[in-house]
Amino acid sequence: MADGRRDPSDRTGGSEPAEDDLEDDGKATKAASALSGRLEVSIAETEKRNGKNAVNMQETFTVYLVETRPTEALAEGRNPAPDSLWRRYSEFEVLRSYLLVTYPAMVVSPLPEKRAEFVWHKLSADNMDPDFVERRRVGLENFLQRVTSHPVLSNDNILYRFLTEEHGWKEAVYETGFQDKADSRLRALSATFRVRNPDKRFVDMKHYSDELQSHTSQLLRARARVADRLYGVYKVHGNYGRVFSEWSVLEKQMGDGLQSAGHHMDAYAASIDDILEEAEHYGDQLKEYLFYAEALRAVCRKHELSQYELEVASQDLVSKKQQREELATGSVRTFSLKGMTSKLFGQEAPEQREARLHLLEEQISEGEEAVKERRAECQVHVYSAWGDVQRFRQQKDRDIREALIGYALMQINMCKKGVQMWSNTKECFLKM
């Protein structure tokens, strides 16, 4: 059914004119308030589509309807029709990797999982499963709301265009060249290096992100096992339903009571499906923080990298300065091959020495410039990263607390249901 509609994968380069005020790096110029203050963002619908992928193979995928409304209008009591456009999960992925590269100091909120993980066995792991798609819709909406309310990310122009321009967005994001940066940064990050003077705050933060990841993943795993077992406990009670109703046939006085008690037991066994389905939301909340741990670690790692680059530059400068010293005074403090050769082949000509000195001077000033640049970069990173990490911590504390309260409320609900169902069953037994 979807083929007739706009197919996101089938888009050609009919891009709209780029906005005039768009800068090369994609950062918006004005430091306005968060986008969420101006736009209300939601994902209203999902749709299954068929289309051809890059290698011309038929594929089925889901698209999500991103809706935006100006909050100003809402505040004035008007209720304008929202601007809406369809996006695929893969486009969200592009958006996020763009944000990650462009804002190395920011804790960029994660996307919902690509494939269902840490689920109890009864839950479908199929990406086209309606429940999975719905949970992903909620996750993607959450992602958009997080980035649009982020003090820095929300001002990004590419993000704005992602929300408002159906066509041309992809071209615009690739024009920023973020992919090259992403590749080089990935190489740099994956290389092993050791920072000499690590910043204790970031070391602690990295340690914390490891812990957050391990605790949330342990919790998710344990939760899935608990759900499996609970499912078993409920379902086995369903057998009572059958045996009561078979037994009721034998009995005169007890018959009716047994029969209806059996129905209640059936209902009890069936109730677990909804309970566990509902509990998946809590799982998703935890998962977000499991993935957040990775984002947090990326910020720490990038800090280490810029620190490392600063240290390398400084080291370089120091050695250059030392060489100049040696050349100027003509003394060789430490034994070196160069010292040996000059002793063996005689002193070099003064003009040669002069030229080398000059070259060194130039290199030193370049080096000093580089160090200054690196230092500034590092400081900016530290400053903004630390700020965003603090913001993240507050958000995390608030969210997890709310998630725990929600979880407790869900447990209360389950207990109430249990009490209700067993009370109904008891009524039947009392009639026997």
Add this chain to the structure above:
Amino acid sequence: MSAGAPRGLQPVTEATHPLSAAQEAPSPASEGAAGRHIPSGDAEAALTNGTPIETSSPASASSLLNRLQLDDDLEVDTLDLYASTETRDLFVTVDDPKKHVSTMETYITYRVSTKTTRIEFDLPEYSLRRRYQDFDWLRMKLEDSQPTHLIPPLPEKFVMKGVVDRFSEEFVETRMKALDKFLKRVADHPVLSFNPHLNAFLTAKDLNKRQGLALLTKVGESVKQAAGGYKLRARPPEYSAMGEYLDTFNQKLGTMDRIAQRILKEQTEYLVELREYGSVYAGWSGSEDSLRRPLEGVAGCVSTCCGAMEDLSESMSQDLLPVLREYVLYIESMKTVLKKRDQSQAEYEGRLEAAVIRKQEDKTPVPLEVEKCQDRVECFNADLKADWERWQSNKRQDFKQLLTGMADKNIHYYEKCQSAWESLVSRLQEDQAENTNDTDCD
């Protein structure tokens, strides 16, 4: 007498019986002690003539009842003939197990306490210690002396060595409860409770197991003799229906037992995972600052739920499973009685047939022993039917109590968990309000 068999079967339904009398009209309380039939050594008479059961003076009985029955379900069920028409005047309890170790053997004794207003007892109260084999002796004597009655079952005698520890607290406790149930059922039975063997069991310092009352075993023996290959000509359909009922009910009990065991297994596994789950929260709380309290709170709630689940499983295995077992054994006893009845009918039919043939040959009247035999069948049928009704009624009461108990335990479990989570939520919401106030102040 042309049609022997129908004549033999006809009166069965009309036969008056102590129990049917009891159902129709509770005998006046004014009858008092003087009006009682006391089973003397004449056991035969006691069986055939019946023994009125409303025997005690009402005042003492009711006071006894009040004193001892407080815990029991006093709800008067109009549907339940037996609970409302029988006045209890014999109360027995089995408790306080003790281990005895001697050079020869190690065994457990249980305290058997009796309180009664019956005049067959010299004292109003007795308390003595009995071991399992004494109960076994009593049951054997009851079965021998009152073959027409359903004797309640004892817990299994043999336990698999190595699998079950005979001296474990759990095993002794379960067995004690089963023995208590057995003795209470005998003491509540309108006929069995007057059996002299029971009296001896409850009162004699030493049980002289050999002595017994020889007279009483006669009936049992005669029934045993009648065993043989004789096929019943016409077993009345009601007894066939009983047999079928027992078979099907036995199946259902088996299924319920399996379900209950399976639930226990699932709950145990759930408990293992739940504990693990709770400890993950506790572990996480260690690496957080402002989330420490909420996470610890959840860990605490999960641990409360673990405790509640443990209690639930324990009470299920202690309450539900033994009753299911008891009824499986009860069905065995019931089947034995049904078989004996068939034998007794078969003996009568056999003798009658022989007599009819002889009568055709030499015109002699039906001998007295054949008529006696017929009486026995009638008596058997009446006893059996009365016991059957009684058993059905008990069964209904027992399962009603058992299943409502099961529902109650589950309700209790959920309520416990619910209150733990509710107090956590209110704590967390308070904290949350405080936190937002703090940030507002900042």
